[in-house]
Amino acid sequence: MKILTLLGSSRREGNTEYLVHQIMDGVQHTELFLGDYKLDPIIDERHSEKGFSPSADDYEWVLEQLLAHDIIIFATPVYWFGMSAQMKIFFDRWSQYLRDERFNMKDSLREKQAYVVTAGGSNPHITALPLIQQFGHIFDFVGMTYTDYVIANAVKPGEIKSDLLALEKAKQWNAHFKTLT
Numbered sequence: 001m002k003i004l005t006l007l008g009s010s011r012r013e014g015n016t017e018y019l020v021h022q023i024m025d026g027v028q029h030t031e032l033f034l035g036d037y038k039l040d041p042i043i044d045e046r047h048s049e050k051g052f053s054p055s056a057d058d059y060e061w062v063l064e065q066l067l068a069h070d071i072i073i074f075a076t077p078v079y080w081f082g083m084s085a086q087m088k089i090f091f092d093r094w095s096q097y098l099r100d101e102r103f104n105m106k107d108s109l110r111e112k113q114a115y116v117v118t119a120g121g122s123n124p125h126i127t128a129l130p131l132i133q134q135f136g137h138i139f140d141f142v143g144m145t146y147t148d149y150v151i152a153n154a155v156k157p158g159e160i161k162s163d164l165l166a167l168e169k170a171k172q173w174n175a176h177f178k179t180l181t
Helices: 015-024 059-067 085-092 105-109 129-142 164-180
Strands: 003-007 030-033 071-075 113-120 145-153
Touching: 003 015, 003 059, 015 030, 015 071, 015 113, 015 145, 015 164, 030 059, 059 105, 105 129, 113 129, 129 145, 145 164
Parallel strands: 003 030, 003 071, 071 113, 113 145
Antiparallel strands: none
């Protein structure tokens, strides 16, 4: 099983990334920090005669990485009660590539397992639930298996180290992923 972590934070070494690193400690995987890549926002051309125009960015390479893996861990802090802009752009572009005949995207996504990692404040075990549901709707739409999620209560860098429940779940995931690789 090949595992990919997609880090959607707007800052390095944040709480979400820390939690992902705990989950993946000693597990062979590929890690992509979405902020390292040029991902253009979508220009919705679904209903135009010519369809989507190509974009000179890194999106196709990132998408190819996703499609080459079996398990995808989507990691985003909770930003204004939703996913980060980097992660949202990544998903928005699925509208373009689900229609691109060069990629058999929907069939390929049906074979993937999805996990979600998020961290935030303002009572995130309640306020992040719409984000968790949003991921669920996305995965249902494309037929991905939504395996599990973890919500951490952390805002300032390093606060994640105090969320013992999230860290315990990270250990459980870590043990599970070690059996798969």
